[in-house]
Amino acid sequence: MQGKTYITIQGDMWDTIAYRAFENEYLMTELIDANPSHRHIVVFPAGVILAIPEISEPVPDNLPPWKRGDSS
Template identity: 75%
Template sequence: MQGKTYSTIQGDTWDMIAYRMYGNEYLMTELIDANPKHRNIVVFSAGTLIAVPEIADPEPDNLPPWKRGGSS
């Protein structure tokens, strides 16, 4: 898994980190899955290194069929 790392700031939470790194707090599940040893942490102390996996941008649901990816 290729990606970046993030060093936590005192008081960080999974959703805050996801918002900072991806612009979407709902992607915190991907962060948690990439960091199983920190899974039980709710509020981080400063300096914890978190792996930040690359996530492909999801295709919008409102695209017409001819603009959607994949094979036809």
């Protein structure tokens, strides 16, 4: 398996794994989408290997152009 992975411990749930991986439990949808064969699991047993996708931080719209990376 390429990239980052997470090996579950007994009792892990999608939101707790997302919090451990991204420090944001609301990113669990991205985690589920990266692991479609496990999407039916609510509470994980120990030892399941999950792929951790790369999450890019969105650039806030309220930043000035020089902080957004705009060339204009």
